[in-house]
Amino acid sequence: MNRPRIAVYPGSFDPLHNGHLDIIKRCCPLFDEVIVAVLGNESKDPLFTVAERIEIIRSEVADLAGCRVGSFSGLLVDFMDREGANVIVRGLRAVSDFEYEFQMALMNRRLNKRVETVFLVPKHEYIYLSSKLVKEVFFLGGHLEGLVPEMSLERMSLRLGSHEADDGQRP
Ligand code: PNS
Numbered sequence: 001m002n003r004p005r006i007a008v009y010p011g012s013f014d015p016l017h018n019g020h021l022d023i024i025k026r027c028c029p030l031f032d033e034v035i036v037a038v039l040g041n042e043s044k045d046p047l048f049t050v051a052e053r054i055e056i057i058r059s060e061v062a063d064l065a066g067c068r069v070g071s072f073s074g075l076l077v078d079f080m081d082r083e084g085a086n087v088i089v090r091g092l093r094a095v096s097d098f099e100y101e102f103q104m105a106l107m108n109r110r111l112n113k114r115v116e117t118v119f120l121v122p123k124h125e126y127i128y129l130s131s132k133l134v135k136e137v138f139f140l141g142g143h144l145e146g147l148v149p150e151m152s153l154e155r156m157s158l159r160l161g162s163h164e165a166d167d168g169q170r171p
Contacts, residue, residue, distance in 0.1 A: 004032035006085035007118070010076050013038050013053045014046050015152040017134050019126035021060055023091040026120050028064050035083055036061065038071040047135055047159060056151045077112040092119040093127050 007027060013020060013036075028034050036057050040050040048056070050071050061067045072079035080086065088108060090101055105117035122129075126147070134148055138156050145153075 006033045007031040007087040007089050008035045008037050008085045009089040010037040016056050017129050017148045019122045019129040022122045023120050027089045028067050033066045036069045040071045040073040060149050086114050088117040091122050
């Protein structure tokens with residue numbers, strides 16, 4: 001029997017936006033199983049904890065067959081080994097993504113020659129989206145409807161509320 005084709009879609013997902021979701025929906029039919037893998041403890045000042053990011057992603061992918069959500073720290077290729085996965089899925093938005101993605105793909109191949117990286121292109125409406133821009137626009141009061149899932153927006157609003165409450169307590 002052939003081994004199941006297991007792919008990993010890794011990222012920070014802080015927060016998950018519709019460009020990420022679009023890539024997840026595109027890659028699920030291509031593999032037997034897709035693991036959305038949240039990188040833990042990378043940023044010193046994350047908006048959401050890893051557990052919160054996982055909860056948001058889980059609620060968005062609940063209806064997608066063969067999709068599950070996990071987290072990892074350390075090398076991605078080591079996580080893939082543990083999961084029996086040999087394909088990395090990454091979204092490619094623009095030429096500006098290319099150099100970084102190219103370096104990561106080659107380094108990951110160097111680290112484990114059985115690992116292949118597959119690039120998918122998101123829907124053109126999301127081509128300019130990044131988690132960094134999403135956070136900036138949100139905290140400056142811009143509208144993000146249609147660009148991030150409801151749950152990301154709700155959680156960001158809660159986070160904004162708690163930041164404002166914290167600020168109010170400062171002398
Ligand atoms: O969403 P991001 O921040 O662009 O995702 C980057 C990610 C998580 C894919 C990358 O930083 C990663 O794989 N980190 C794990 C550490 C690792 O394996 N580094 C060597 C990769 S070349």
